[in-house]
Amino acid sequence: MRYVKLPNENFEEFFNSLKNWGNIYAPTKQGKIYSFRKVETLSEVSLDYNRTMLPPKKFFIKPRDEMLKLKDNKWEECIEVEKIVLFGVHSCDIHGLQILDKVYLEEPVDPYYKKRRENSIIVGISCMPDEYCFCKSLGTDFAMSGFDLFLHELPDGWLVRVGSVKGHEIAWANEELFEEITEEDLKNFRAFEEKRAKAFKKKLNKEGLADMLDLAYDSPVWKKYEKICLGCGNCNMVCPTCRCYEVCDRWINAYEAVRERRYDSCFMASHGLVAGGHNFRPTRLDRFRHRYYCKNYFDPEAGFNCVGCGRCDEFCPAKIEHVKVLDEVREALE
Amino acid sequence: MMLKLGVFELTGCGGCALNILFLYEKLFDLLEFYEIKEFHMASSFKEHDHLDVAVVTGSVSTQRDLDLLKYARNHSNYLIALGTCATHGSVQGSVEGKIREKLEKVYGTRANPMKALDSKPITEYVAVDYALPGCPYDKDEIYQVLMNLAKGVEPPRKDYPVCIECKLNEYECVLVKKGIPCLGPITLGGCNAICVKSGLGCIGCRGPLPKDANPAEEFEILKKLGYDEEYIRRKFKTFARGEIRW
Amino acid sequence: MSENENTFQTHDVRILEVKDLTPREKLFTLRFTDPEVSRGFKYKPGQFVIVDIRGFGEFPISICSTPTREGYFQLCVRKAGRMTRYMHELKEGDIIGIRGPYGNGFPMDMMEGSNLVLVAGGLGMAPLRSVLWYALDSGKYEHIYLFYGTKSYEDILFRDEITHLLKHGEAMNCTVKLAYEVESPSCIYLEKGYAPKVCKGVVTDLFRGEEFDITNTYALICGPPVMYKFVIKELLDRRLSPGRIYMTLERRMRCGVGKCGHCIVGTSTSIKYVCKDGPVFTYWDALSTRGLI
Amino acid sequence: MVSIEIEAFTRVEGNGGAEIVIEDGQVKEVKVKIFEGPRFFELLTLGRYYYDVPDLEARICAICYLSHSVASVRGIENAFGVKVTREIELLRELALIGELLESHALHLYLLVAPDLFGYADAIRMASKHGEIVKEGFTIKAFGNYIRETIGGREIHGINIKPGGFGRYPTVEELEKIEKNSEALLTFAKRIIGLFASQKPLGAKAKYYIATNGYLYGDKLIASDGESFDYFEHIEERSLPYSFAKQSHYKGEIFMVGALPRLILKNNMLTPMAKRLFEEYKEQLSQGYVSLNNLAQAIELIYALERAREIVKELLDKGINGENITIEPKEGEGIGYVEAPRGALIHHYRIDERGNIAYSNIITPTAFNHAMMELSLFTEAKKRYGNTSEMEFMQKMEETVRAFDPCISCSVHLTFL
Numbered sequence A: 001m002r003y004v005k006l007p008n009e010n011f012e013e014f015f016n017s018l019k020n021w022g023n024i025y026a027p028t029k030q031g032k033i034y035s036f037r038k039v040e041t042l043s044e045v046s047l048d049y050n051r052t053m054l055p056p057k058k059f060f061i062k063p064r065d066e067m068l069k070l071k072d073n074k075w076e077e078c079i080e081v082e083k084i085v086l087f088g089v090h091s092c093d094i095h096g097l098q099i100l101d102k103v104y105l106e107e108p109v110d111p112y113y114k115k116r117r118e119n120s121i122i123v124g125i126s127c128m129p130d131e132y133c134f135c136k137s138l139g140t141d142f143a144m145s146g147f148d149l150f151l152h153e154l155p156d157g158w159l160v161r162v163g164s165v166k167g168h169e170i171a172w173a174n175e176e177l178f179e180e181i182t183e184e185d186l187k188n189f190r191a192f193e194e195k196r197a198k199a200f201k202k203k204l205n206k207e208g209l210a211d212m213l214d215l216a217y218d219s220p221v222w223k224k225y226e227k228i229c230l231g232c233g234n235c236n237m238v239c240p241t242c243r244c245y246e247v248c249d250r251w252i253n254a255y256e257a258v259r260e261r262r263y264d265s266c267f268m269a270s271h272g273l274v275a276g277g278h279n280f281r282p283t284r285l286d287r288f289r290h291r292y293y294c295k296n297y298f299d300p301e302a303g304f305n306c307v308g309c310g311r312c313d314e315f316c317p318a319k320i321e322h323v324k325v326l327d328e329v330r331e332a333l334e
Numbered sequence B: 001m002m003l004k005l006g007v008f009e010l011t012g013c014g015g016c017a018l019n020i021l022f023l024y025e026k027l028f029d030l031l032e033f034y035e036i037k038e039f040h041m042a043s044s045f046k047e048h049d050h051l052d053v054a055v056v057t058g059s060v061s062t063q064r065d066l067d068l069l070k071y072a073r074n075h076s077n078y079l080i081a082l083g084t085c086a087t088h089g090s091v092q093g094s095v096e097g098k099i100r101e102k103l104e105k106v107y108g109t110r111a112n113p114m115k116a117l118d119s120k121p122i123t124e125y126v127a128v129d130y131a132l133p134g135c136p137y138d139k140d141e142i143y144q145v146l147m148n149l150a151k152g153v154e155p156p157r158k159d160y161p162v163c164i165e166c167k168l169n170e171y172e173c174v175l176v177k178k179g180i181p182c183l184g185p186i187t188l189g190g191c192n193a194i195c196v197k198s199g200l201g202c203i204g205c206r207g208p209l210p211k212d213a214n215p216a217e218e219f220e221i222l223k224k225l226g227y228d229e230e231y232i233r234r235k236f237k238t239f240a241r242g243e244i245r246w
Numbered sequence C: 001m002s003e004n005e006n007t008f009q010t011h012d013v014r015i016l017e018v019k020d021l022t023p024r025e026k027l028f029t030l031r032f033t034d035p036e037v038s039r040g041f042k043y044k045p046g047q048f049v050i051v052d053i054r055g056f057g058e059f060p061i062s063i064c065s066t067p068t069r070e071g072y073f074q075l076c077v078r079k080a081g082r083m084t085r086y087m088h089e090l091k092e093g094d095i096i097g098i099r100g101p102y103g104n105g106f107p108m109d110m111m112e113g114s115n116l117v118l119v120a121g122g123l124g125m126a127p128l129r130s131v132l133w134y135a136l137d138s139g140k141y142e143h144i145y146l147f148y149g150t151k152s153y154e155d156i157l158f159r160d161e162i163t164h165l166l167k168h169g170e171a172m173n174c175t176v177k178l179a180y181e182v183e184s185p186s187c188i189y190l191e192k193g194y195a196p197k198v199c200k201g202v203v204t205d206l207f208r209g210e211e212f213d214i215t216n217t218y219a220l221i222c223g224p225p226v227m228y229k230f231v232i233k234e235l236l237d238r239r240l241s242p243g244r245i246y247m248t249l250e251r252r253m254r255c256g257v258g259k260c261g262h263c264i265v266g267t268s269t270s271i272k273y274v275c276k277d278g279p280v281f282t283y284w285d286a287l288s289t290r291g292l293i
Numbered sequence D: 001m002v003s004i005e006i007e008a009f010t011r012v013e014g015n016g017g018a019e020i021v022i023e024d025g026q027v028k029e030v031k032v033k034i035f036e037g038p039r040f041f042e043l044l045t046l047g048r049y050y051y052d053v054p055d056l057e058a059r060i061c062a063i064c065y066l067s068h069s070v071a072s073v074r075g076i077e078n079a080f081g082v083k084v085t086r087e088i089e090l091l092r093e094l095a096l097i098g099e100l101l102e103s104h105a106l107h108l109y110l111l112v113a114p115d116l117f118g119y120a121d122a123i124r125m126a127s128k129h130g131e132i133v134k135e136g137f138t139i140k141a142f143g144n145y146i147r148e149t150i151g152g153r154e155i156h157g158i159n160i161k162p163g164g165f166g167r168y169p170t171v172e173e174l175e176k177i178e179k180n181s182e183a184l185l186t187f188a189k190r191i192i193g194l195f196a197s198q199k200p201l202g203a204k205a206k207y208y209i210a211t212n213g214y215l216y217g218d219k220l221i222a223s224d225g226e227s228f229d230y231f232e233h234i235e236e237r238s239l240p241y242s243f244a245k246q247s248h249y250k251g252e253i254f255m256v257g258a259l260p261r262l263i264l265k266n267n268m269l270t271p272m273a274k275r276l277f278e279e280y281k282e283q284l285s286q287g288y289v290s291l292n293n294l295a296q297a298i299e300l301i302y303a304l305e306r307a308r309e310i311v312k313e314l315l316d317k318g319i320n321g322e323n324i325t326i327e328p329k330e331g332e333g334i335g336y337v338e339a340p341r342g343a344l345i346h347h348y349r350i351d352e353r354g355n356i357a358y359s360n361i362i363t364p365t366a367f368n369h370a371m372m373e374l375s376l377f378t379e380a381k382k383r384y385g386n387t388s389e390m391e392f393m394q395k396m397e398e399t400v401r402a403f404d405p406c407i408s409c410s411v412h413l414t415f416l
């Protein structure tokens, strides 16, 4: 990894220079939530945000995404690509994108995802956990790859990790804004990381988690949560790794239609329904459990499907807590 | 060949019929496939004919409504209950009490010369082929439904709660973030979460999500937010009195 | 299909023939309008395609013809909902869209030289028909059993082919047995003396009196979800290894290529996509992946 | 005694008809029958928390839902003695203007114009006069854009709340309103001549009644110079043949609507509307009900001009976006608003917990009910025996249509 330093006084200029690489999208405050929006100036950006409601996946698979357009009974592709700089992405979300990469870039490649991914630059930023975060438990609190540049807060500027050739080019183009790293900077960087590590309030016990869950298929805990869960699907919608989508054709005029996909949720009764009326997950219990199994599936190559961002907890109207559910399941088993 | 379409208005605010006119130029797309045989808000033209598609809006609140409804059912192949009045009874359906008591309270007499009935959704009287709720429904939805029918396909049905569309639009969740009572989690989606767009809670105008809603927990959540039980109960029942049980 | 083409683009196929199989199922014979696409369309028994009714939607259908017969392919479609009902209205000459083939298909090469026990329930006959004719055409398999259960005589798919095999099957190393739950007066099999191979009952009844060499036999099952449990029990009772039992499964699918997430099954220790890891699974997969069947 | 039945008025909103009673070859009586089913809105809101009430009241009518929302929030705020900011007042007025544009455009272009050109509806008219239909759609769509932006959606938005709004419009949205209102003026000016040429129909009312402000107020005013609260001089009674009640002012028949508004409040008009009023003043003061159409056409101009004034003022000051906090307490209040088709009243008593204890709503169509009967009577008398039956029926309908009746509104009922 290459490290450079961006002093505070150059920060804004650096930020503005990113416009040469694409439109900048960054976390902004919207009411009581944060959202990645297009920004023109640094002042619009909330650098100290905790998490956006919708994760950065919205740039690569859009909540509503037109795939094809029907003209003369032929589908025309409609991929509009915008060059974007995603500025201020947290480590957990970078991990989330990497999990999506595995799905969407695996053969056959999803052309929409791929094109948008190729046209994006990811600038990560360090963060401080709040009461919902548990990424540290899952090892997603630090991104080793999946970004072009990663900014770590220092008392007098930013320690910048360069994560890709593109990142290198960006730094290169702004050479005069960067300085070499000093011993002092590294010390500060480590101090920040230590302080951050101590700040986590939530901890997931991932000891044998996948096996534990497998054994707890009939746990009474699922029953308890079946009653509490609304089945509203909010947890799916905000999750950086949830990716189910539904496809629907829509007429835009008398003879032309679009094929559109939108985020779907495994909490919907129709999710497991097939022709003939058979439902593979007929009850809310089945669906609730399915989500926990899907999120906590352990892929030896990629780790868990959950990155510990805390969104599902923050946006669950029933205040169901991911970690607490898992703890309870474990407890009931012992 | 052109399909014959009739729009029938029973008792309601007229919005569901009006909303069809709000399709503007898209109305002309539909007219590529349909000829309108009856639509009394928009046209003085009327022809008694067997219809391919009958759209019925409003609730059954008088004997006349009932007769008209039966006419529409008997003279059509495919009947669409359009709007919450037709599908769930809507606000007038949620007024409690027997018709004569209500009449007395209001007109001062139990006499019922005009044959008013207790307001009920049309689904209680006839079989409907497609129910599209909403007070009013989203106009693109009826457009898609009629377009699908015109091209010979059964229209798709929505089956997710308002929360899904709320998130698709990235609206701030008012229930979680502002403690505003929002019925989004238990209400059938399709409105594009338009009320949450205003920063206000969903008032449940599309009726409950069939089968899989969890009103009991929604009730608990609102209670914990400090709303009293009677308040929540009435909120739940505003548009679909008979439907939400918990 | 070419390299940098959009996976979700569909290709025109022309309907060459529509045949009523039962009041609920029709057989569509299709060919790609573009000869190049047609030549490039290679599939295996057990694979499926996504049918595209443009402007309305897509749905997965198993290919029920065999790749040994080229120039066309066939789909057997049951009228089950909005899309399939529309498909039933289509006529010869109409054009629809197809993408695929998708899924793993049956390991036909690996099974060469073995006995195949095909167990079909209802519409499950569709993908197994592909296996059946592939096996018969290629002649590379020891003996082929087809146990086929339906609701009634009227529900039998590919009736002429079945009749043909009932009559002449043994000469081709093929034993066909039929079971239906409701007897109907129109059933010609009963009158014409096929009785020993045809009975009233469920598909598991057809196993009675049959012994297989379990070291050289594979079972291939396809049918409604409830069927699997009973058939598998029958096979396990004969101590056929879970690794020799193949099943093709159905799940809701939107993309067919492992993106849309609907067909995900399993638990925290094993997650599978029915569309790309399947739709053909072994019973061992089912044992190690909960919720598969 | 025989009677002619008009089974159902078409190209009006809601379900109603009329019966023309003929005795000895003479028109004896006309009954306007509102058979749209009763909807009991007063019972619906009874006991409900005030904050949710405007959303319910909006459902009285789709065409003028915002008039109901605004009348409702004003009634509620008056009950609590709450005064809102100028910004909120202006935005509400803008909402009402959107509604006026939407409703008048619907009425004039799509419902009345086919009469003037001799078509059964606007769709059939579109083949020859597509331009007019299109312009009508454009104005209507613009009115709806305002309704959606400020009201929350085209129909039954819930953005208008006691004490303010759920969401305030953005600068871009307001600028769009300003730009469009300017552009549409040309369309609106074009059709004034069309309605000025309409043949007179119906009777002349003895009194005109309107609110004291142009689109809302805190009193009613009458053409005899009286300024009053509705219950002081207006009496309502039930009829055996109609779900809508009939009202009289000081025992006499009166009219509400665009024509009364212009006559009573022309001093409040915007410059171009004022000029047009002066131009047609003489014709308008003949008072026939059909002139209500012309009055509405002039009001389109007013609305477009006024929208610009409002947006200008809002943009000059900048949107502040602050709601007034309301502490529920016992009280009583009335909201007076001009719906597109005339004065509308929401009257509430609220208990100390903020729940509705009593409510009374009177809608313009209920106000006009007696006047409708009188106009039909006059018209029928004039025509009975001298015109073909078809033309007779047609003219009867045209007469009713001039009131731009909104029947759904009229059948929610009141306690007396």
Ligand SMILES: Cc1cc2nc3c(=O)[nH]c(=O)nc-3n(C[C@H](O)[C@H](O)[C@H](O)COP(=O)(O)OP(=O)(O)OC[C@H]3O[C@@H](n4cnc5c(N)ncnc54)[C@H](O)[C@@H]3O)c2cc1C
Residues within 6 Å of the ligand: A270, A273, A274, A275, A276, A277, A278, C048, C058, C059, C060, C061, C062, C063, C076, C077, C078, C079, C080, C081, C082, C083, C084, C085, C123, C126, C127, C249, C250, C251, C252, C253, C254, C279
């Ligand atoms: C791998 C695979 C192979 C199949 N092979 C065949 C076949 O050879 N012949 C055949 O007739 N059918 C087959 N099916 C089933 C077929 O896909 C459904 O019958 C079809 O999707 C129904 O679509 P519809 O629009 O007509 O029904 P809809 O109106 O959409 O729905 C009717 C019912 O079908 C369910 N359904 C909707 N979409 C799907 C979907 N994508 N997959 C499964 N169920 C769905 C709905 O939940 C509903 O219960 C197969 C399914 C799969 C997954």
Ligand code: SF4
Residues within 6 Å of the ligand: A235, A238, A239, A240, A241, A242, A295, A305, A306, A307, A308, A309, A310, A311, A312, A313, A322
């Ligand atoms: S499951 Fe919850 S915590 Fe885990 S990645 Fe998804 S939203 Fe974040």
Ligand code: SF4
Residues within 6 Å of the ligand: A228, A229, A230, A231, A232, A233, A234, A235, A236, A267, A315, A316, A317, A318, A319, A320
């Ligand atoms: S957000 Fe909460 S209530 Fe909604 S589906 Fe997820 S766990 Fe259930």
Ligand code: SF4
Residues within 6 Å of the ligand: A232, A234, A317, B162, B163, B164, B166, B167, B171, B172, B173, B174, B175, B176, B182, B183, B184, B185, B193, B196, B201, B202
């Ligand atoms: S605001 Fe309402 S509809 Fe939107 S996510 Fe929250 S609870 Fe659901």
